[in-house]
Each structure stands twice: as structure tokens, then as C-alpha cells.
Amino acid sequence: MRGSGKQRDAQAIAHHYDVSNEFYALFLDPLMLYTCAYYREPDGKLEQAQEDKVDLVCRKLRLQPGETMLDIGCGWGGLSIWAAQHYGVKAHGVTLSRAQAEWAQARIKREGLEGRCVVEHRDLRDIPEGARYDKIAAIGVIEHVGIANYRAFFGRVRDMLNDGGLYLNHGIHHEFHWKHTSQTDFLYRYVFPNGDLSGVTETLTEMERAQWEIVDVENLRLHYARTCRHWVERLEARADEARALVGEQIYRTWRLYLTCSSVAFHGGSIGLWQMLLRKQWDPAGPTEPTTREDIYS
Numbered sequence: 247m248r249g250s251g252k253q254r255d256a257q258a259i260a261h262h263y264d265v266s267n268e269f270y271a272l273f274l275d276p277l278m279l280y281t282c283a284y285y286r287e288p289d290g291k292l293e294q295a296q297e298d299k300v301d302l303v304c305r306k307l308r309l310q311p312g313e314t315m316l317d318i319g320c321g322w323g324g325l326s327i328w329a330a331q332h333y334g335v336k337a338h339g340v341t342l343s344r345a346q347a348e349w350a351q352a353r354i355k356r357e358g359l360e361g362r363c364v365v366e367h368r369d370l371r372d373i374p375e376g377a378r379y380d381k382i383a384a385i386g387v388i389e390h391v392g393i394a395n396y397r398a399f400f401g402r403v404r405d406m407l408n409d410g411g412l413y414l415n416h417g418i419h420h421e422f423h424w425k426h427t428s429q430t431d432f433l434y435r436y437v438f439p440n441g442d443l444s445g446v447t448e449t450l451t452e453m454e455r456a457q458w459e460i461v462d463v464e465n466l467r468l469h470y471a472r473t474c475r476h477w478v479e480r481l482e483a484r485a486d487e488a489r490a491l492v493g494e495q496i497y498r499t500w501r502l503y504l505t506c507s508s509v510a511f512h513g514g515s516i517g518l519w520q521m522l523l524r525k526q527w528d529p530a531g532p533t534e535p536t537t538r539e540d541i542y543s
């Protein structure tokens with residue numbers, strides 16, 4: 247969404263996500279989550295850590311049965327499906343990738359979740375004007391928004407939330423002294439054509455400008471270093487199948503970008519933050535607990 251218009255964004259997303267569902271299935275977990283996992287054990291496995299991540303998101307959002315939840319940039323639908331199955335919410339996911347939406351729709355049908363979980367191939371800017379939700383998540387989307395569009399994006403998300411509702415923004419940001427390098431140029435050119443990262447404080451400032459209350463900020467940088475390392479190991483273990491599906495160039499490009507990402511998260515030039523925001527002001531006041539203790543117990 248980098249000041250570029252919907253068409254260019256759609257092409258950029260297709261470049262990365264429509265590569266092949268089968269290719270991503272080679273190295274992602276069964277929920278097909280393509281964002282930082284949450285390792286509760288130091289030697290935890292990817293599958294468990296991804297389930298723990300989506301569940302952490304659901305607990306932070308304090309999802310309740312019957313609530314409506316919008317999953318912006320829902321990927322292959324993992325969070326929407328989990329939230330409908332385990333928290334009884336009515337989930338609505340949107341993704342700019344047609345291949346992801348088709349995969350998610352087939353899975354929703356297989357799991358018998360029709361009516362409780364809907365995934366659409368749709369730009370979030372095309373969600374109807376009057377749509378309102380109790381809770382909203384955007385997991386791994388801010389990287390595609392474009393810094394110039396933050397104000398419009400955070401304002402639009404806020405408009406779609408009911409008063410007092412919670413929004414969880416999970417995304418990559420860079421450290422304060424971050425600079426463009428040949429590595430980041432490679433990423434923007436070959437991997438994420440519309441990628442754009444900002445610093446944490448810059449993002450929080452735009453959130454405040456859009457009148458959000460910042461409830462909580464958590465740094466999961468080392469979890470992402472480990473996630474990317476797991477993805478590389480799993481991709482390498484199925485190298486022949488990957489090459490057969492997408493060819494040598496894409497296989498090598500993805501292997502290189504995931505390896506560099508793991509190194510960058512480990513070194514700290516980039517990090518992953520979950521930011522929990524509330525749409526003020528609910529006259530009745532927030533109803534959720536006033537500490538974080540129940541989230542981690």
C-alpha cells in the first residue's frame with residue numbers, strides 16, 4: 247500500500263503469496279501461519295509454537311463467544327479458523343492473495359465452519375464503509391502498508407471497531423539506527439516488492455495520532471529469529487520438492503531471504519512487536535481484567 251494504488255499492491259502481493267500454496271505448505275506449520283511463532287519452551291517445535299502464537303493473539307484480544315472479529319491480511323486463514331473453533335467468535339478474514347483465499351475457503355468447508363468463519367479475497371480498503379467489529383487483528387500486515395499510509399490505515403482500522411474494542415497489530419519494525427543496505431534492496435526487489443518497515447516509535451506515534459489508546463507492547467524478536475530458522479530447515483529438508491514446484495531461482499531466493507531474516511532478527515537490526523490498542527472511549531469503561539496475568543497463566 248506504499249502510495250502506489252490497489253493494483254500495484256495486488257501485483258506485489260501476488261508476486262510473493264501466489265507463488266504456490268503447495269510450496270508454502272512444504273515449510274510452514276499445518277495452520278499455514280506465515281508470521282512469527284511464540285516459543286513457550288526454549289527448544290519448542292514450530293507446530294506447537296504457531297498454535298501458541300494464535301492462541302496468545304486470541305487471549306490478548308480477550309475474545310468472547312459471539313463476538314465478531316476481523317482478521318486483516320489473514321493469509322491462509324489460520325487465526326480466523328482458530329478463533330472460530332476455539333473461541334466461538336464469528337471471524338471474517340480478508341487477504342489480497344487469491345491463492346490464499348481459495349486455500350482458506352476449502353479448509354473452512356472441510357472443518358465445517360461455514361457461517362462462523364469467512365475468508366475473502368479482498369483488499370482491506372474495499373471492506374464496506376459501515377462494517378463494524380468487536381475485535382480486529384492484523385498479523386504481519388503493517389510491513390505491506392507503506393509508512394506514508396499509516397495514518398489512513400490506523401484511522402480506517404479504528405473506524406471499523408466498535409467503541410472500547412481491541413486491535414492487535416503484530417509486525418516487523420526496525421531498530422532506531424537501521425539503514426538501507428544491499429540486503430534490504432535485494433528483499434524489496436526480489437521478495438517483497440511493496441515491503442516498507444518503520445521504527446517502533448514512529449509506528450506508535452502514528453497510532454497515537456489516530457487516537458488509539460496503546461494498551462500493551464511486547465517484543466518477540468528472538469521468537470522470529472527461531473521461526474525463520476525453522477522455516478529454512480524445513481525448506482531445505484524438502485528441497486527437491488520445492489525445486490519441482492517453483493524452480494531453482496525461487497527456491498534459492500526464499501532460502502536466502504529466510505536465512506538473512508533469521509540473522510537480522512538475531513542481531514537486532516529488525517524486530518517483531520505485538521501492539522495491543524483500544525478504541526477509546528467506551529463510556530462504560532474497559533471490561534477486561536486490569537492486569538496481564540490471565541493472558542500468560
Ligand SMILES: C[S@@+](CC[C@H](N)C(=O)[O-])C[C@H]1O[C@@H](n2cnc3c(N)ncnc32)[C@H](O)[C@@H]1O
Nearest residue numbers: 279280281319320321341342343369370385386
Ligand atoms: C505475512 S502475511 C501474514 C498472513 C497471516 N496473517 C499469518 O499470520 O500467517 C501478510 C498478509 O497480508 C495480506 N495483505 C497485505 N496487504 C493487504 C491488503 N491491502 N488487503 C488485504 N490483505 C492484505 C497478504 O495478502 C497476506 O495474506
